[in-house]
Amino acid sequence: MSSSMYDARPAGADDPFEQTPLGDAADEGASEGRVFTVSGSDWDVVGSSDPDSHIGEERIVVNMGPQHPSTHGVLRLILEMEGETVTETRLGIGYLHTGIEKNAEYRNWTQGVTFVTRMDYLAPFFNEAAYVLGVERLLGISDQIPERANVIRVMLMELNRVSSHLVCLATGGMELGALTVMTIGFRERELILDIFEAVTGLRMNHAYFRPGGVAQDLPSGATELIRRNVDLVRSRLHEYEDLCNENYIFKKRTVGVGYLDLTGCMALGITGPILRATGLPHDLRKSQPYCGYETYDFDVATWDTSDAYGRFRIRLEEMKQSLRIVDQCLERLAPGPVMVEDKKIAWPAQLALGGDGLGNSLDHIRHIMGESMEALIHHFKLVTEGFRVPPGQVYTAIESPRGELGCHLVSDGGTRPYRVHFRDPSFTNLQSAPAMTEGGQVADVIAAVASIDPVMGGVDR
Amino acid sequence: MSAPFEEAVLRAVLEPALGEGLLEVGTATGTAYADIAPHRWHDAVGAARDGLGLAWFDWLAGVDELEEGLRVVVSLLAPDGAHRGHGVLLRTLADRSAPQVPSLVDLFAGAAWHEREAHEMFGIDFAGHPGLRPLLLPDGFDGHPLRKDFVLASRVARPWPGEHEPSGRSRRRNLPPGVPEPGTWGAGEAGS
Numbered sequence: 001m002s003s004s005m006y007d008a009r010p011a012g013a014d015d016p017f018e019q020t021p022l023g024d025a026a027d028e029g030a031s032e033g034r035v036f037t038v039s040g041s042d043w044d045v046v047g048s049s050d051p052d053s054h055i056g057e058e059r060i061v062v063n064m065g066p067q068h069p070s071t072h073g074v075l076r077l078i079l080e081m082e083g084e085t086v087t088e089t090r091l092g093i094g095y096l097h098t099g100i101e102k103n104a105e106y107r108n109w110t111q112g113v114t115f116v117t118r119m120d121y122l123a124p125f126f127n128e129a130a131y132v133l134g135v136e137r138l139l140g141i142s143d144q145i146p147e148r149a150n151v152i153r154v155m156l157m158e159l160n161r162v163s164s165h166l167v168c169l170a171t172g173g174m175e176l177g178a179l180t181v182m183t184i185g186f187r188e189r190e191l192i193l194d195i196f197e198a199v200t201g202l203r204m205n206h207a208y209f210r211p212g213g214v215a216q217d218l219p220s221g222a223t224e225l226i227r228r229n230v231d232l233v234r235s236r237l238h239e240y241e242d243l244c245n246e247n248y249i250f251k252k253r254t255v256g257v258g259y260l261d262l263t264g265c266m267a268l269g270i271t272g273p274i275l276r277a278t279g280l281p282h283d284l285r286k287s288q289p290y291c292g293y294e295t296y297d298f299d300v301a302t303w304d305t306s307d308a309y310g311r312f313r314i315r316l317e318e319m320k321q322s323l324r325i326v327d328q329c330l331e332r333l334a335p336g337p338v339m340v341e342d343k344k345i346a347w348p349a350q351l352a353l354g355g356d357g358l359g360n361s362l363d364h365i366r367h368i369m370g371e372s373m374e375a376l377i378h379h380f381k382l383v384t385e386g387f388r389v390p391p392g393q394v395y396t397a398i399e400s401p402r403g404e405l406g407c408h409l410v411s412d413g414g415t416r417p418y419r420v421h422f423r424d425p426s427f428t429n430l431q432s433a434p435a436m437t438e439g440g441q442v443a444d445v446i447a448a449v450a451s452i453d454p455v456m457g458g459v460d461r
Numbered sequence: 462m463s464a465p466f467e468e469a470v471l472r473a474v475l476e477p478a479l480g481e482g483l484l485e486v487g488t489a490t491g492t493a494y495a496d497i498a499p500h501r502w503h504d505a506v507g508a509a510r511d512g513l514g515l516a517w518f519d520w521l522a523g524v525d526e527l528e529e530g531l532r533v534v535v536s537l538l539a540p541d542g543a544h545r546g547h548g549v550l551l552r553t554l555a556d557r558s559a560p561q562v563p564s565l566v567d568l569f570a571g572a573a574w575h576e577r578e579a580h581e582m583f584g585i586d587f588a589g590h591p592g593l594r595p596l597l598l599p600d601g602f603d604g605h606p607l608r609k610d611f612v613l614a615s616r617v618a619r620p621w622p623g624e625h626e627p628s629g630r631s632r633r634r635n636l637p638p639g640v641p642e643p644g645t646w647g648a649g650e651a652g653s
Contacts, residue, residue: 093596093597094595094596094597094598094599097597097598099606101582101607102606102607102611102613105639106613106639137490137491138490262540266516266517266518266540267518267569267570267571268518268569268570268571269517269518269519269520269569269571270571280540282540282546284546287463287545287546287547288546288547392489392490393489393490394489394490394491394492395492395536395550404519406519406520406536408520408522408534408536410524418524419524419525419607421520421522421524423519423520423522423536427574428520428571428574428575431570431571431573431574460597461597
């Protein structure tokens with residue numbers, strides 16, 4: 001952006017910024033175009049109020065966002081319209097760019113989790129999982145992860161899928177004017193965040209998964225809490241179906257809106273509910289299982305309408321399937337370690353919360369401070385310098401609520417990542433917005449973007 | 462259950478199509494990859510799409526390989542067939558002084574944003590891209606931040622509060638990660 005837009009400079013003939021986009025029009029009204037004060041009637045009527053003008057056929061540019069409540073985050077939409085028909089959709093992103101990929105190159109492999117959990121802030125466990133699975137594959141310890149750690153990971157990821165889908169339905173409903181869907185969506189999400197808070201100490205940005213396992217074992221009483229809240233959430237899921245499935249207004253806003261077929265999905269790299277709404281049952285949990293997903297019993301939800309309504313129905317069904325998986329996890333939780341045996345990789349993973357609010361493992365402290373000088377040195381080296389990861393590259397992908405979340409890691413053999421790249425599904429899926437919205441109306445843009453469910457933290461990273 | 466791609470399958474399709482342009486085929490941690498000469502990049506991706514059934518664009522990214530050049534990696538997936546849901550990585554190395562590779566946008570429309578991101582982060586020129594504008598970085602941003610020689614200037618300019626010598630006897634200040642030695646970068650006493 002040119003700074004001269006803000007400069008107070010005298011108007012001169014040689015100043016290029018004096019030229020307005022409409023040429024050298026003298027009066028202000030002409031330079032801004034005609035101004036209409038519209039208080040709610042059809043554009044046809046407004047445009048035909050002045051019979052001499054052809055304003056009804058003129059092209060208008062509508063700038064929506066980045067602070068608009070219905071653009072699903074800090075997303076800027078630039079819509080070119082003829083009448084009420086959108087002829088071109090352009091997207092402005094980057095408002096949440098935080099340079100996570102660069103920052104991760106300056107921290108050791110374990111610390112990287114703290115960065116990546118902040119990308120897609122509605123699905124933090126998925127970011128962590130994609131990253132730690134990549135590090136574990138580079139280390140060659142994928143099959144040494146304890147069973148209990150894997151079950152905890154799967155359980156938290158599936159709970160996270162439910163909470164993420166709830167936000168999608170809630171904000172999506174709000175954007176369509178279904179405010180009750182928003183209030184009940186956030187009500188149920190709260191129950192799941194209570195579980196996250198009990199298990200990890202935080203409602204978001206958990207940094208709970210670590211290369212080799214998880215940071216903490218489940219606290220006492222966690223399984224009872226999970227069981228109770230999951231039952232409560234399950235007993236309320238029918239409310240979304242009752243409110244929306246056959247709701248006349250909701251269907252009018254979503255059926256046939258945001259259409260994208262399988263060919264379009266392939267060319268654009270679309271995954272997740274958008275892809276499954278075309279009827280393709282692609283789910284990485286089935287096609288490339290990780291964390292032991294092949295041993296769980298669940299179905300892949302699909303729909304065949306390729307529109308916003310189908311995506312909504314898929315998300316509803318996926319929440320039920322996720323709760324099914326959580327039930328199976330609770331049955332499988334057997335006592336055991338939650339971190340790999342290898343002390344060269346495992347950070348101390350059994351911390352107890354002390355009176356000062358800091359996590360300490362008393363046994364571990366006794367060992368390193370009182371019993372073994374070597375253990376102290378080892379602990380110091382592991383925590384300050386980190387472990388070394390063999391040189392190589394790896395791409396790991398998992399099925400996040402929004403689609404394929406992948407992590408491309410490159411190691412040069414050091415204690416820090418050489419390159420961390422995230423293939424975030426929001427980034428890739430958001431590219432489909434023009435294909436979904438061009439030719440439709442402005443109101444359909446809202447419904448289509450809501451059905452993509454982009455999370456700008458993931459788009460911009 | 463579908464099977465991952467094997468090196469032989471990859472070689473059988475790419476070698477006739479590319480000849481000398483195919484530099485190497487290998488497998489890295491379970492995923493087959495092929496290294497392509499940069500001038501055959503577009504042909505290679507086209508051959509993979511049409512010959513191997515890799516019709517599903519996954520992602521594209523850059524890696525700064527220092528003196529070797531700037532690497533471009535693209536991941537393609539097979540939507541159906543024997544390898545359904547599995548993919549391969551195609552890689553190429555662009556010359557660091559004038560990094561240019563052909564754009565893939567005409568093959569996969571979805572590559573547009575990925576190439577724009579790689580363009581602004583690494584300065585790679587994707588020839589034939591219809592609108593190679595910055596995507597994530599603010600207007601007027603100078604430099605290519607994911608290149609290894611890009612220094613995080615704000616870290617240099619601001620004193621680092623978290624890193625100090627407890628004894629207070631150290632002769633020089635510890636530098637935060639990613640900040641070069643004073644005098645080797647920027648103007649004058651940047652680190653102090």
